[in-house]
Each structure stands twice: as C-alpha cells, then as structure tokens.
Amino acid sequence: MGELDHQALQDALGEDADDTLTLLVAMASATDENLRRLVRALAPRLILDRCRTGMPRRRGVGRPRNVPAHVGGELDIDASMDAIATAAGEGRPPALDELTARDWGRPELALCLVVDRSGSMSGARLATAAVTAAACLVRAPREHAVIAFARYADVLAPLQGGQDPGRIVEDVLALRGHGMTSVSAALEEAGRQLAGSRATRRVTVLLSDCRSTDEVDALPAARALDELLILAPADDADEARRIARESGARVGEVVGVDDVPALLDRLLDPR
Template identity: 60%
Template structure:
C-alpha cells in the first residue's frame, strides 16, 4: 500500500479495504501515526473518507415508519379525490375549474428522528475499536435528519458533537478517529448525558444508540437511566455481548451484536427501522 517512502497507493488501499475491512482499516489507523510525516498526512486524510464510503452502504433517507399526510395539492403529492370532492363540487357549481390550492393531496411523510450516539472509549481504544466507533458515527451522520449528537464516555461523558451544532459527516468522523481510550466505565452517566442532549430535540422520534459491551465499572445500576430514554438501541461486540443483552432486556431496548465493521450500517438500518 506504501510503495516507497512518503507514498500511498490509494487504489491498492481501496481494494484492500474492500477485501478485508476488519484487518486493513485498523492497519491504516496504525499507519496514521507513522514517523514519516508525508505518509502520516496522506493516511489521516484518506481513512475518514474510506469509513464514510463504507458507511453509505444501505443508507436510507430517514428512520422510522412512514405515514400519509394530507396537504393542499399545490404543494405536490398525489390527488386525494375523496378529500377533494367538496372543492370540486363547489368549483363545478361556479362553472370554473378548481384551483390546486383548493384540492387535497397526500404525501408520504417520515417522522423526523433525532439521534444520540454513545461511544464507549473506556479501557484500550485500539485500531479495531476506533474504526468501529468511527463507522458508527459515519453511519449515524449519514442517516440523521439534522439532529445528531455524538458523546464519548468513560467515567464521564464528553460531547463531541452537540445536537444543536451541526457538523459535516467527515468532520464528525475525524473527531471520533482522534479519540483515545482510558478510564473506568459509567453507563449511567452516559445514558443521562444522552437524555440531556435529546431533551431539546425538535424531532418526533428520539433515539439513543450505544456502542458498548455495557460493562459498568462504577458499580452504579444503569438500567433506570436506560429505561428513562424514549428509545434505546444497543450495539455490542459479538465476542462479548452478555452484559449488553442483560441491560437491553431489562431496559426494553433493541440490541444487535456486531462481528464485522461492515455489518454496522446494515444493523443500524434494521435497528432504526422499527
């Protein structure tokens, strides 16, 4: 992938990532700290874009079930003849064609969704965990409808992206890739921080997504705070999901286990599609 000092074969990198993202993306994260400044800069610029490209897989324009909404026909949509009969009859009585603004149309409407992504950065934040966190942030950024918050947490939460301070998806991914792991784990503090962020959301759906094994080390029961959230989605590592499943079960949350970083966009679509 690096044919000579300071060089990066971008085409070879993309092919390698397509063949084996779980090994190659973490390897690129190691290369992003290379001593060669030219190579380091090229890798740091490329990795966030590669993550975003893979996160676009299966992207849908919004989350949640759609519903039909009625509105004046001059705003677009399909004519609702039954709802327009009164206006049609009145126009006919006046011997004129009805105006579009008098008729009723139906449009398919998806409720707006606010997302809060919680990223567990406690313990060691190695290349694989960092790439998975970045993929989660990218997938959420591409699926959000204008209201997205990203919070990294260990014992205390840190707001990386405030709900009311929109940021381009690329910048969000770059911030996540800059995380360093340390400290204990407070799931309770994380869930409470998500509630604080979503409290001011304008959306009709407010969903918290947590990427974690949910193993708290502060001895505080996080289930009450988890239950208080309007909707909770848990994404846990397949190799260690026992505690996450317990928390999800007791909190009434939806859960999925992730084996490959490439699974994340698809799993997220499934979990948000309810």
C-alpha cells in the same frame, strides 16, 4: 516519504473491509508525518462514503412543505411571485404573511451515539467507533450528537452543533482510552442532548459492552430514554443483553467493523 495507493486501498476494501479499515485507522498514528497526514485526511471521507453505500431511504430529513414566510423556513421565490407582483403594483413591499417559504418540518430521526472509550482504544475497536459514528451521521443528517465516555461523558458533537461530519469522524478517530466506565452518566448525557430534538424519533445508540465499573446501576438511565439501541461486541455481549432485556432496549452484536451500518439499519427498523 509515505504515500497512499488509492486503487490498492479500494481493492483491499473489496477483499477484506474489516482488516483494511482497521489498518487504515492504525496508519492514522503512523510515525511518518506525511503518511499520517494523508490518512487522517482520507479516512473520514472514505468511512462516510462507505456508510452511505446501500443505505435505506434517508429517515433523518423531514418532508418539505409550504408555509407562510413569517412562520419560518427558506423563502420560495417561485411560489411568492404573485404576492411580490401584487405588492409591486400597489407600490409597497410585500408583507411576510403574503410570501411563501419552504419548511422541511420536523426531521424523522435524531440519533445520539454514545461511544465507550474506557480501556484500550485502538485497532478494530477504534475503527468500529468511527464507522458507527459515520453510520449515525448519514442516517440522521439534521439532528445528531456524539458522546464519548469513560468515567465522565464528553460531548464530541452536540445535537445541533452543525459540525462537519468529516471532522466529527476525525475526532472519533482521535479518541484515546481511559480507565473507569460509567454507562449511567453517558446515558444521562444522551438524554440531555436529545431533550432538545424536534425529531419524531429520538434514538440513543450505545456502542459498549455495558460493563460499568463505577457501581452505578445504568438501568434507570436506560429506561428514561425514548429509544435505546445497544451495539455490543459479539464476544462480550452478556451485560448488554441483560440491560436491553430489562430496559426494553434492542441489542445487536458486532462481529466485524464493516457490519455496523447494516446492523444499525436492522435495529432502527425491526420487522
């Protein structure tokens, strides 16, 4: 019966994170049912925790402020005590506009990850997709979306769906490849997802080599986005660099699975 040695796994991550994460993803499809179940339960949490390590100050959460309760937010009992006491002394319930609420305001960052699932989805490529999803989720905890695409775009997690991050990473790990590639359709769906965002920055993260096979030019859709970051494989980044150059996007080249969080941070905060 299959089992996992957690200490050995941590040691392996310290020695070679790329190979270990890739192997862990492959084990999620193991024939041993018990091992497969253990890996599928562990992998999303491990990947999310790893993506939090060394993360800059969280951009995705807005700063809290006090507002009248009728505006919205969560009731601040401490700040409302005087109004509650006054109303009680007058023998009436307090009015909403007398109470104080805590509102987090607009989030600073919304991220929509767009994952290219055309072709083969296994090994390092699937691990890279899962790590990229986790990195996006922890950097934009309030507003994030995940889209997978081949010929058509499938929304795995809508922008304000409120899904558990571990479940989203698990869904990415379950992706299987398809044939055709429509970058344009995927970017158009990203634009639709981000259109409902309240965030100060609305950023699309495209994980792809950007080689469309549907003969539809992706540039109009790329240019229509507020902000586009492209993560392309280092050994096949020519088309991604071209689209970035002609659309005003920023592009980073993925060398290894474990490099993605730091690469995403550099693209989000270019200096």
